[in-house]
Structure formats: C-alpha cells, structure tokens
Amino acid sequence: HYVDKGNYRHFMLKEIYEQPEVIGHTLGSFVDLTTGKTRLPASASIDFSSVKRMALSACGTGFYAALVGRYYFERYARIACDLDVASEFRYRESPLEDVDLALFVSQSGETADTLASLRHAKAEGLQTAAIVNVDESTIARETDHVLPTLAGPEIGVASTKAFTCQLMALAALSIRAGVARGRISEAQEMEFTKTLQETPRLVNEALHLEDQIDQLSREMATKKHALFLGRGFSYPLALEGALKLKEISYIHAEGYAAGELKHGPIALIDDTMPVVVIAPHDRSFEKTASNVQEVAARGGDIILLTDRKGAEAKVVDEAHTIVMPRMPEILTPIVYSIPLQLLAYHTAVQMGTDVDQPRNLAKSVTVE
Ligand code: G6P
Secondary structure (H helix, E strand, O other): OOOOOOOOOOHHHHHHHOHHHHHHHHHHHHEEOOOOEEOOOOOOOOOHHHOOEEEEEEOHHHHHHHHHHHHHHHHHHOOEEEEEEHHHHOOOOOOOOOOOEEEEEEOOOOOHHHHHHHHHHHHOOOOEEEEEOOOOOHHHHHOOEEEEOOOOOOOOOOOOHHHHHHHHHHHHHHHHHHHHOOOOOHHHHHHHHHHHOOHHHHHHHHHOOHHHHHHHHHHHOOOOEEEEEEOHHHHHHHHHHHHHHHHHHOOEEEEEEHHHHHHOHHHHOOOOOEEEEEOOOOOOHHHHHHHHHHHHHOOOEEEEEEEHHHHHOOOOOOOEEEEEOOOOHHHHHHHHHHHHHHHHHHHHHHHOOOOOOOOOOOOOOOOO
16 A cells, blocks of 8 residues: 655654554454453454463564563463564474463564464464454464554554554453453453553653653764663563664664663763663652662763653652653553654654664565
8 A cells, every 4th residue: 555654754753643543443453442341353262261371472573562461461361471582482492382372473464583483383283363463464364363453554664653552452462361361350351441541642642742852862862872771561661662762763772671770781871871761650660760860870861751750759860851641550561652762763863864764674574
C-alpha cells in the first residue's frame, strides 16, 4: 500500500503520533469494550488454563517487547517465561518438554531468525503463537495462533507504534491468561481492562511533552555516549530507549537495569555523561532513586522521567525532570515509551541523520 507522510517531516514522527489510535485498535481485539472482558482474536484459540511455562523469542525492538511481556506474564498470570533473542533460541539447547506455548513477537513477520525459531519450536512439537503486525506474513501463516497488532504499516525503520501495540497485546494477553489460570478474579479483570482503556488518553498526554523533550535533545545531540537506566517494568524500557537513540542518532547508548549501575557503568559517569532514568513512582521507585543519587554525586547529567509523586520526592537537586501523568503500573511501559521515542527522534533531527532510513539498518532482516 502507498502510505504518505502527510504533514509530518518524517514517517517516524507520524507513526509516533498515530499511537493513541492504533493502541486503541489493538486493545479492541483483546478486550470486548462493551463487557470489559478479555478475549482472543478469532485467529487464536489458546487455552491458557493449561499453560504453566512459556518460551518467548524475538529480535530487536520485538525482543524488548517480549521482555516486558515476561514481566507481565510472570506477575499477572504466574506463567514462568523463558526468553531468548531469536538468533540464540535454537542454539541454547534448552529442554523444551515443560514449555506449553512458544510465543514470538515480530512486526514484519518475516525476520529470518524469528521465523527459524518458530520452525524450530514446531519441529520440537510445541504449540506456537505469534504477535505480528503484518497478517499476510510468513510467520503469521506458519504459527498455530495469530495475535495481530493493528498498528498499520510501519515505514520508519526504527519501530515505534508497532512496539507500543505489541506491549498492549502482551498486557491484555497476560490478563486473559491470569483469568484463565484463576489468578485474576472477574472483578479484577474489569479493573484491568478499564485501566487498559485509559492508554490512548495517557499516550496523548505524553505526546504533549514533545516541546520539552525537543529542548533536551539539543544537549543530547552534543554527546557521544548515553546511559539509560530502569528497574522492574522500566528495565526493558531502558534497553529500548538506548536502542532507539543509537539506531537513529548513532550516539553510543547502553541500557542497564538500574541495580547493575554499580557493577560497571558507574565507572563511565562524569559530567559529560547523560543518564536517562525511567522511574515512575512505582514499587521500584525508592531503589532507583538511590541509583539516581549515585549518578548525581559523580556529576552525571540526569534526565529523569517520572510522575508528579516522583518529582515531589526531590531525589536530586539538579535533574532535567520530565513529569509524566500518574498511571497504574501495567501501563507504564507503554506510556513511558513516548518520551523515549521523542528524545531519540529529536536528537537525530538535531544531528541531521536520515531518521526514517538510518545507515546500515533494514526494516526487516530476512537473512540470518
Ligand atoms: C530490524 C528492525 C527493527 C526490528 C527488528 C525485528 O532490526 O530495524 O526495528 O525491531 O528488525 O523485526 P520484526 O519485524 O521481527 O519485529
């Protein structure tokens, strides 16, 4: 199909702004909005009541979505999750007898390593499911269960809307699985689906922070390195934030679990090092706050993504604080993706790189 940029300077920015709508569409295939009950799309019929262990696998941004998925499935459905990048899944020789479902995440549905992993799982006799954005893709054709994201065509090489739609699908699925496994009551299910329906509005609010993030990107564009930190649900986001920045601005960026700061990356911190901290005021906040203080004590230049409560905690005197709306924990990975995407985008624009088609990268990697 032909897709144009409309009034946007880049496809990436257009796709960032499409998120409230496409996340809402994706939610609609996993939740019946009239009854507030979770459901599966017609192309899938997974019986989660008998799923105790899952194997998740994907590449690139899809892998980070799967990492959030692991946190969701383990917390809300008590399903143990193995997780591998697809290029390693086959080589790890993991015993798969106890795995009840192999779940793959792919925007294109054509990534060679993910496809090879799917075929490996099938050859091992596993039941397979795939979260895919392109429904006529090879992965969609070959998997037992298709879980479509409804992000629409994604043209920018750096994934944005496909990622947040994958997160929405995973969040809703984990609740569905929790209900099927008797871990979530009907009343809690209603509460969760009501929460999930708040996402488009919250994403929209986060998009209003664009000017503020554009300002911060001017400083970021002068840097050679950057560190991203997060804990718990925000850990995968630190990895994805760093990936987004390096993909399109070519600034060397690393994402770390905040608790790993002391085990290496702290050695890199001086007053030239920007540190982006993803820290909603959730159950991990106090611990992450102490990591932020360690960075501040070494002169690191902190960009703190938090909410009103986190900002009121006044963790350090000097930080560029982006105040996000307050939200239940399940939504934080989705909504906190927005400032990370905008930061990468504006930094790349400042640097004059080819945002939609960064050097050396392909939208879909069809060779192993
Ligand atoms: C490439 C793209 C990434 C994407 C990855 C996996 O590296 O540039 O944006 O996350 O492939 O692609 P998939 O289509 O399987 O999600």
